[in-house]
Amino acid sequence: MTAALPLALTCGDPSGIGPELAARLLDDPLGLPPLVWLGDPAHLPAGTRWQPVAAPVDAGRLPPGTLAVMRLPFPAPARPGQPDPANAPAIIAAIDRAVALARTGQVAGIVTAPINKAALKSGAGFAFPGHTEYLAHLAGDVPVAMMLACSALRVVPTTIHIPLAEVPARLTSALLEQTVRLTAAALRRDFAIADPRIALAGLNPHAGESGTMGRQEITLIEPLVTRLRAQGFSLAGPLPADTMFHPAARARYDAAICMYHDQALIPIKTIDFAGGVNITLGLPFVRTSPDHGTAYDIAGKGIADPSSLRAALVMAADMAACRGRAP
Numbered sequence: 001m002t003a004a005l006p007l008a009l010t011c012g013d014p015s016g017i018g019p020e021l022a023a024r025l026l027d028d029p030l031g032l033p034p035l036v037w038l039g040d041p042a043h044l045p046a047g048t049r050w051q052p053v054a055a056p057v058d059a060g061r062l063p064p065g066t067l068a069v070m071r072l073p074f075p076a077p078a079r080p081g082q083p084d085p086a087n088a089p090a091i092i093a094a095i096d097r098a099v100a101l102a103r104t105g106q107v108a109g110i111v112t113a114p115i116n117k118a119a120l121k122s123g124a125g126f127a128f129p130g131h132t133e134y135l136a137h138l139a140g141d142v143p144v145a146m147m148l149a150c151s152a153l154r155v156v157p158t159t160i161h162i163p164l165a166e167v168p169a170r171l172t173s174a175l176l177e178q179t180v181r182l183t184a185a186a187l188r189r190d191f192a193i194a195d196p197r198i199a200l201a202g203l204n205p206h207a208g209e210s211g212t213m214g215r216q217e218i219t220l221i222e223p224l225v226t227r228l229r230a231q232g233f234s235l236a237g238p239l240p241a242d243t244m245f246h247p248a249a250r251a252r253y254d255a256a257i258c259m260y261h262d263q264a265l266i267p268i269k270t271i272d273f274a275g276g277v278n279i280t281l282g283l284p285f286v287r288t289s290p291d292h293g294t295a296y297d298i299a300g301k302g303i304a305d306p307s308s309l310r311a312a313l314v315m316a317a318d319m320a321a322c323r324g325r326a327p
Contacts (some may be wrong), residue, residue, distance in 0.1 A: 005108040006059040006068070007316050008098040011039025012113025013091055014078035016294025017304035021113065023048040024306040025313075026065050032310065033317035034059050036107070037067055038094045040074040045302070056106045072097065080300025083116055088123025091115060095131070099138045102285035108320035109286025111312050114294045129161040132280050135287055144282035145182040147255070148265060148291055149315065150272035153245065154255040155264035156183050156281070167260045168216065171203060173224050176257075180228060180235070183255050186281040190319040191254075199244060199253035200225060200237030201263060207238045245271070274307040277315045286319045288312040 012018030022037050023045045036059045041050055050067040053059055059068035072094050076086040098110040112131055120126035128134040136144040147156045158179045159170050180198060187196035200221060201207075204214030211218050221238040229235055236253060243249060244256055245267040258264035268276050269291070276291035290308035298304055 005106070005320070006034035006036050006056045007313060007320075008056065008101050008107040008110045009035045009037045009313070010094045010098050010110065010112045011037065011043065011072070011091070012094075013083055013116050013119060013294045014039065014043035014074065014087060015080060015083045015299060016114055016116065016296055017299050018113030018294070019043045019078065020045050020300070020302065021290075021304055021306045021309045022067060024304070025310060026067060029065050031314070033108075033313055035068065035111070035313060037069050038097055039069070039072055040078075040090070041069050041071060043074065043078040044069075056101060070097070081296040083119035083123075083294075083296070085119065085123030088120045088126065091120060092124055092126065095134065096138065099135065099285070102287075103139075109288070109316045111309070111316050112287065112289045113309070114290065114292065116294050116296075131278075131289060132160065135280055135283060139283050139285075142282055142284070143178050143182065144280050145179050145186075147183070147186065147279040147281050148268045148276055149279055150268060150276045150311070152247075152271050153250055153268050154187075155268050156255060156257045157259070157261050157264040158257060159260050161261065164260065164262075168203070171216065171220065171259055173220055176200075176221065176224055177228065179257055180224075180233065182281045183257060184233060186279075187254055190279075190281075190286070190322050192322045192325070193254050195234060196255065197234045197236070197253045199239055199249075199256045200235060201241040201244055201256060201258045202238035203259040205240070205242075207240045274305055275311045276308060277312045279315070279319075286316050286323065288316040288319070 036056045050069045053068045074087050074090040076084040101107045102110050132146050145156050159167050184196050187193040203216045208214045208217035217238045225235045241263050278289040278291050280287040290312050
């Protein structure tokens with residue numbers, strides 16, 4: 001895969017803002033990498049400039065400001081804000097098709113528009129917590145991690161889509177080590193950081209404060225950090241999460257590994273809500289996504305902000321270029 005190839009952009013839930021964001025990219029195409037949109041063109045906003053293509057490579061032959069579309073028929077129309085269970089299998093099929101294109105080297109990577117897991121479950125029996133887990137399944141059940149990134153911060157939650165009450169039991173040394181290794185490998189391969197610096201947050205307030213507020217830092221995180229440092233990893237922590245994300249602290253690491261979902265996502269969404277990008281680490285292909293949901297409440301109103309989708313496309317192209325340069 002190389003950055004010269006187009007990216008595959010999936011349609012996501014057509015009742016959300018995915019299709020209109022794809023159309024809004026055409027308002028300012030300067031700086032966008034080449035892409036092909038996978039979905040039903042009937043779901044694009046009226047007046048969208050698009051042309052069908054038979055293969056991703058054909059996207060580069062279209063006039064500037066034209067959306068290349070690989071048609072995937074959907075059984076039902078798209079009603080803004082009203083997901084239709086009948087469309088669930090086709091939404092999943094768009095993801096499957098994008099992965100197939102990536103794995104056969106026809107696209108440089110994939111960018112996924114938002115889906116609604118509950119709608120997919122009710123309409124197609126979707127059994128995965130989200131895109132991340134489903135993509136790992138399509139790639140052969142490989143170990144993965146979720147990174148959220150913007151220009152000022154990269155964060156990786158160790159546990160993801162589980163209730164907060166379950167985090168202490170699910171936070172194991174093996175899972176945390178896997179997360180560290182996936183993060184370090186991705187920083188080298190996808191971001192060209194030769195010696196990545198990684199900071200680990202503590203699980204408890206004040207990183208446990210010497211065991212008075214919890215002992216996971218002493219019994220789990222510190223021993224792992226010591227062992228991996230001896231293997232050459234550049235690690236800091238466990239650190240109090242409430243002092244890890246101010247500018248001076250962020251300058252001391254290339255990525256922060258957090259122990260649970262909100263510990264990671266709150267700081268990045270506070271720092272750059274519109275420009276954050278969701279990245280799946282560990283896949284054999286590049287995958288990014290805008291860091292927002294279907295936004296049913298504003299779907300169809302023409303006010304959705306394409307900034308995060310644009311950032312996801314640019315980051316995917318940059319990551320593909322890094323992989324292409326890797327030895």
